[in-house]
Amino acid sequence: MLAEDHSIVKRCQHVDIMHHFSVNRAKRGGVVFEFVKTHENLADFFTKPLQRVKFSQFGDGLGLSSASA
Numbered sequence: 141m142l143a144e145d146h147s148i149v150k151r152c153q154h155v156d157i158m159h160h161f162s163v164n165r166a167k168r169g170g171v172v173f174e175f176v177k178t179h180e181n182l183a184d185f186f187t188k189p190l191q192r193v194k195f196s197q198f199g200d201g202l203g204l205s206s207a208s209a
Contacts, residue, residue, distance in 0.1 A: 165171040184190065185198035199205075 162171065162173075166173060178184070182198050182201050185195070185202060190198065
């Protein structure tokens with residue numbers, strides 16, 4: 141992970157300001173980065189087309205309810 145392994149950064153010339161901001165926050169303890177398995181990643185709800193079952197599971201995990209009448 142770039143936030144923890146600074147030797148990788150030397151090879152990544154395209155790394156932008158947000159990376160450095162994130163690294164500084166991690167060093168100061170303002171944020172913690174954790175690995176999340178893809179089948180548990182609630183952000184997929186917003187970024188991927190999901191099958192109905194996954195859509196419902198992730199929606200429930202985010203506290204969203206169905207709008208059906």
